[in-house]
Amino acid sequence: MLELALENIRKIENTLLHIVDRTRKISSVNDFLLTPEGIDLLDAVCMRLIAMGEEVKKLDKNSDKKLLEKYPSVPWKRVMGLRDIIAHQYFEVDATQIFNILQNDISFLLSVVQQMKDDVENDIEQFPEN
Numbered sequence: 001m002l003e004l005a006l007e008n009i010r011k012i013e014n015t016l017l018h019i020v021d022r023t024r025k026i027s028s029v030n031d032f033l034l035t036p037e038g039i040d041l042l043d044a045v046c047m048r049l050i051a052m053g054e055e056v057k058k059l060d061k062n063s064d065k066k067l068l069e070k071y072p073s074v075p076w077k078r079v080m081g082l083r084d085i086i087a088h089q090y091f092e093v094d095a096t097q098i099f100n101i102l103q104n105d106i107s108f109l110l111s112v113v114q115q116m117k118d119d120v121e122n123d124i125e126q127f128p129e130n
Contacts, residue, residue, distance in 0.1 A: 053083020
């Protein structure tokens with residue numbers, strides 16, 4: 001179970017790192033909206049957020065709904081819900097909301113995911129599964 005959870009966590013971390021790296025130059029919502037490249041980047045970020053939300057759902061399942069509750073500072077249901085909103089209501093996605101998520105939430109989420117990864121790696125070392 002821990003190995004599967006760790007695999008999920010690593011995918012989430014890599015996705016968040018990718019989002020951070022690709023959006024370094026985004027300083028306003030207009031950076032997404034005023035050029036074709038910006039719109040493509042917005043689309044890519046949305047796709048990554050979908051992938052991340054799906055992986056969080058898998059992590060929750062693979063940990064029997066026990067791991068995420070250890071990190072209550074993250075609104076995990078909202079993370080998973082964002083995935084659903086983007087995937088099912090794509091044409092209603094608000095670039096301003098995505099920009100605000102980038103500015104206010106991604107770095108914090110990344111730090112929690114990295115702590116989660118460290119914790120699970122330590123658990124695997126201490127209690128290897130047979």
